Amino acid sequence: MKIAVANDHAGYALKLVVAAHLREQGHEVVDLGAHGEEPVDYPPYCADCARHVVQGLAQLGIVVGGSGQGEQMAANKVHGARAALCHDEYTARLARQHNDANVLALGARILAPVLACDIVDVFLATGFEGGRHQARLDGIHAIEVEECRQAAARGTSAGQGLVAAVPPAGTAAGAPLSGTVVAPPAGTAAAVPPPGTAGA
Secondary structure, eight states: OEEEEEEOTTTHHHHHHHHHHHHHTTOEEEEOOOOSSSOOOSHHHHHHHHHHHHTTSOSEEEEEESSSHHHHHHHHTSTTOOEEEOSSHHHHHHHHHTTOOOEEEEETTTSOHHHHHHHHHHHHHOOOOOTHHHHHHHHHHHHHHHHHHHHHHHTOTTTTTOEEOOOOTTSOTTOOOSSOEEOOOTTSGGGSOOTTSOOO
């Protein structure tokens, strides 16, 4: 399995441990940095990791920081990323079974290296159950699409011409999508909020 990893300065040492553990198990690791303990801002590293997963350049991602919270938040700003902050094997298992998480966030100041590797193992070994959980993930995908629509309607640079080509949960990242939604430019008729919504 190809796994993208990213970190900030606080997560650097644990990232090295996790990456070595993954390689020992035969996984291919794409190390996106940071590559040292000099202070850095984590958002671009975590977004890069999440984009690798969403674009199909890696099957799963792992982001590591001091607590893992900011890293999870940054990764989740990438449409299609479902990053889960896990502090034990139970949360790692449920993140995959119920939420089809595709990015794992770890806190280096919270987890011992052995536990972190155990969490990684459970995360990688657990599959998505589907069933009743699929409708909930479809709802998350719908939120992402609607955010693109509303940003386009407001004429913000974040929404102009955006294509919400986000793989629905439960599908392989990078797979062709049916029903891909294109956020229309502001000022077009299609930019009107859908019926039943409270227009802005």
